[in-house]
Amino acid sequence: MNKGLTLRNVCILRGQSPLIEVDYNISEGEVLTVMGPSGVGKSTLLAFITGTLPSGFKGMGQVLLDGEDITSRPPHQRHIGILFQDDLLFPHMSVGANLAFGMPAGGTMTARRAKIDTALADVGLSGYSDRDPATLSGGQKARVALVRMLLSNPSALLLDEAFSRLDAELRAQVRDLVFRVAKERKLPVLMVTHDGEDAKAAGGKIIELESLTKN
């Protein structure tokens, strides 16, 4: 079985026109960086992988995860984690409630709570479970968003400009944490970024998406 994330003969149309065509294979623990001009279709590609293409777009080809074709599965059954530049924590919920939200069902309340506490401790946020997200710094929010994504137990990780709101020092810290966790868990990572430093830090292959449409 081919472990990792594979995009096989993927073509995304906007209306009738081809927007992007890609063929990628990202092995476990490997990071593929996708760059390219604004509007070329990078976020649209991630939406195709997560099964959330907006109306007006059509995707063809296959998304394979660990050899399984997940192309026609609904988003919540794909086991793909995604981090955006906006952390999108629910403001009316505590950090702990935010984290519980994406966790697979099952287990006792105590076991779930222990899992959350351990995951927070792993990113240096011990004791933050009852905090209101509004009281966290940008870096702390980014770490909570990372933990929430990891608690959903994804088999692949997508990053959409995930670090771009953080200042340089925090950016490097959170980025290194994400890459370290991805390596430990052997997750294939597809990272979209405009930032050369992100691409360098990822240490993997870099692909420049080119526009197929003439504007």
Ligand SMILES: Nc1ncnc2c1ncn2[C@@H]1O[C@H](COP(=O)(O)OP(=O)(O)OP(=O)(O)O)[C@@H](O)[C@H]1O
């Ligand atoms: N929900 C939507 N409905 C219609 N068109 C959209 C939608 N989202 C994006 N587009 C258009 O699709 C094209 C690709 O957008 P996309 O966001 O994938 O580009 P991108 O490469 O991620 O850009 P950026 O680097 O600026 O984030 C753009 O022309 C954009 O205007």
